[in-house]
Amino acid sequence: SRVSLVVVLCLFAFCSAEYFEEEEEFYPPSRFPIDPDANRTMCEIIQAKGYPCEEHYATTPDGYILGMFRMPQPNNVGPPVLLQHGLLDSSFTWVLNYPEQSFPYILHDLGYDVWLGNNRGNTYSKNHTTLSIHSKEFWQFSWDQMAEFDFPTQIQYALSKNAMYPKLVYIGHSEGTTQAFAGLSLNSSIADMLYGYVGLGPVISVTHMSNLWLRDLLELGVEWIWNVLGIYQFLPTPVELHSEFVWACAECPICCNEVIELICGRHHGAFNNSRMNVMSGHEPGGTSTQNIHHWAQMVKNPTFQKMDFGAKRNEEIYGQTTPPVYNLNNLPKSLPMMLYSGSHDELADPDDVQTLVTTLEGIVESVYWKEVRKYAHLDFAWALDAVDEIYIEVTDIMRDWVEGI
Template sequence: MKSLINLLLLILYITTTTTTIVASSKPFVEKTNGDDLKTFEQIVMGYGYPCESHYVTTQDGYILQLFRIPYGQSGDTHTTRQPVLLQHGLLDSSFTWIVNLPGQSLAYILADQGYDVWMGNNRGNTYSTNHTTLSPESAQFWDFSFDEMGRYDLPATMEYVVQSTGYKTLPYIGHSEGTIQAWISYLSNSSVVDWAPLFIGLGPVGNVSNIQNNGLKYMAIHNIDTDLAKMGMLRFLPSPTLLRSLFVDFCLGCDECCAGVIEALCGPHRGAFNDSRMSVVAGHEPGGTSLKNMQHWAQGVREKQFQAFDYGSSSANILHYNDPAPPVYDVRNFPSSVKVALFSGGMDELADPIDVSDLVKQLPSSSLLVWKIIPNYAHLDYVWAIDANTVIYQDVVQLIQKYF
């Protein structure tokens, strides 16, 4: 009963303390074109772009769905193009890269600039709930966190892209948790170092000691993640498909109310946003993950260091790591041959400015190409704000053009 009460308090807390979307987004109103009820592929093709669906199997058997936009609206189907890999953040999916219209969303912009755009989906989100042997109804299927996303998902995705395209290298762009798994991959897998010599991080996350996100902070402080695990919860959110079906109508009726709920789950939004797209967001977000992954985030808040999952006892950790304590991911050992460009926000409550500054100080100076701070940006703005095309994406395209 205490666990249930804490969960209800968490929902109440985050939905009553979330900042609503700024009024400056109101002038930028566009029709949804029915995108709230369309599939990923239908949305992309509806704007005149080709879209392909691909599947990659990880070393431990998870089947991940990838989406590909091989060329832009006026592209030549016979021309090979430099691949670019985009990876989403916490509780998100590849949809985040097409949330806005052509000219505003990074996937469309890169495709129109002549790139072959690939978008990954981590295990356990709405597009990646298959396995070679495990059922998503089993506890074993949901026994993962961002450790496995870094060790298995990202390397498998990169390998699939380079093999499919014939290109030996690609630029990697990650948002939020897409940067966490990148640090892990680069630190543990030499092939990733070779495949992706340019890493562009949007809202980069490592150590979350100073996190201000209401939901995650409340969950960590009150050990709600532990309580939910004891209750037998495996999936977070338990039924994202059902949630979306109820959520679309709610968002059509009150876009600002909708914004409050989504921000509570994913972090606040401060940049200019097209309010009329909120029902579209609700039709595809959140993407979901495992409860164990949420536990891992909460552990980071409590332990105040960037480390592997803590199994709760010396004996359990010895079983997994041959050490009584989980290993720390030390970004001071980040490979200096990989060039890094970071974009962070002054109002980001998940990738807190203090934590990002600490992260930057630890990176090898020879790796860091640029660190751009956008004072008024929060955690979703890197992918949702309609002015990101000028604030960030122009720089992203220029970096890729320079190094590829």
């Protein structure tokens, strides 16, 4: 696994370089067709499929400007639903596949006002009211701030654009579930804005995770190296090398698939390899190295808590020497939840999910849980059979949550 970690770190350093000299294209034309979606923007991808798309920006209380995409219904009618991506990802993850295989299009066809969120620091949320993205200060965040600020801000913004419905359905994947559990435990009143909460690959603990590169990341203690080098973002979308990555993944989709699975774990659901060059044009979404360090801490410590900066710094930030714990007992009891996990998930390990569900069943009145056989962490958004395994069932239950659909 150490070899795997070296590969990931090299890719990380390569993608994180801020400046590249302009060079002539050194690669020959691809032997295989490159899908136009590889070079399209989010809205261009959606519009090319015959669906409407709007780009929006929501500003958090601490100044981060989050990019959001909306697939509106005619005359802005229809109940809103917000889909939130996972770790190292972006809103693109939901539209990688074709309309009949992708959750946003399916939801739009059913009459929903679809919103695709983006957390601070990823491809579509690299902006701030006062901070430069080249500054260290911009990147001083983890999923703590996504829970406290990004989660409620995007919900409030989506609702502000829909005058017909006072609530929305929240659908999170991976880290999108982590920030929801943490955000709701910090402020249970957020539930007043939700019809229900759907968690795909839910994560609040990774002590049993079988993806070894994150474990090695913690053991090597490499965060100080990144700080010395002034590298504060982790695996951003390689904008300067966009064409090269798209070409490489068109030539060898299996090679690119191996890199993605190295980072995110194996996917076991049906996958469309012909879309790999599209994926390479938009993934990974990136995050801060501080966020990765917070995740690494979670491998060693099973407690669902805020980031640990050490006793002295904790005292300065939190007023105590240890990080505050997220108290799941504060979760709103009346908020209905649907959770879907995978039997082969290397991040949201089945044992960790079982512990989470058992805890929730003693707190929340309505918790539905389904473990999808052979599903891994990426399959909830990328698997071609996710429609039959998950999406149809979710939309059936959502009808019971939402009036007027």
